[in-house]
Amino acid sequence: MFALILAVAVMLMGAGYAYWTDSVTFSNTVKTGQVELAYDTANAGSIEVGPNFNNNAVATGSVSYSEDKKIATVALNNLFPGAIGEVTLVVKNLSTIPVKIKEIKLNSISISNLSKDNFTIGAKVYYGNELIKTFDNILALEAIPTIDEVVPANTDVIVKLTYSMPKDVTTGENGSIKFNVTPTFTQFNEVNEE
Known part of the structure; x- marks a missing residue:
């Protein structure tokens, strides 16, 4: 009872007791x-052939793509001594970060009625309009050596393959x-050391 009388007396004197709370929420993503x-299958891989007899399409070629658009299959047919041409493939860099071109491999190579030694496939690799690497005969290598060039996000990589038969x-x-x-x-990783 004494405690109640003391509390009423303190309130009547104008003193009071208050208790406040507050909180802060930090949200981060x-x-x-x-x-x-x-x-880029919309630019279905252009193929140019020549020289051909009387400008008729003697040598022919085609490009097809895997369902996931990660592999392009190039077929060159009806080739003959002196046949030349160019295949242009466009890789869309849809990444949100820069990437590095590690290599470009030629695999599942099938050659019919030709000698691999008497046929060359050269390569030029671009990003945007900038030429970054040139290779004389990647067919002999079966893989372009490591390129290690940084390609900015949302920039196309263009691979031009030239083929020729003496x-x-x-x-x-x-x-x-x-x-x-x-x-x-590969993903581009670089640490700025300052």
């Missing part, structure tokens, strides 16, 4: 970058070559 590349080559009829073109990209 971290999103990592995304590496995503795919062949005019003095003796070869069987119905010569053809088919191969897959598989580019390998």
Whole structure:
């Protein structure tokens, strides 16, 4: 009872007891970058052939893509001594971060009625309009050596493959070559040391 009388007396004197609370909530979201590349199938891989007899399409070629658009298959048919041409493939860099081109492999190579030694495939690799690497004969290598070039996000990588067969080559009829073109990209990592 004494405690109640004391509490009423303190309140009547104008003193009081108050208790306040407050809280702060900190919300944070971290999103990592995304590496995503795919062949541009809208630009279905242009193939130019020549010189051909009377400008008729003697040598022919085609490009097809895997369902996930990660592999391009190039087929060159009806090749003959003196046949030349160019295949242009466009890889869309849909990544949100820069990537590095590691290598571009030619694999699943199938050659019919031709000698691999008498046929060359050169390569030029671009990003945007900038030429970053040139290789004379990647068919002999079966993989372009490590490129290690940084490609900015949302920039296309263009691979131009040139093929040629010397005019003095003796070869069987119905010569053809088919191969897959598989580019390998890695996430770009660089630490600024200051």
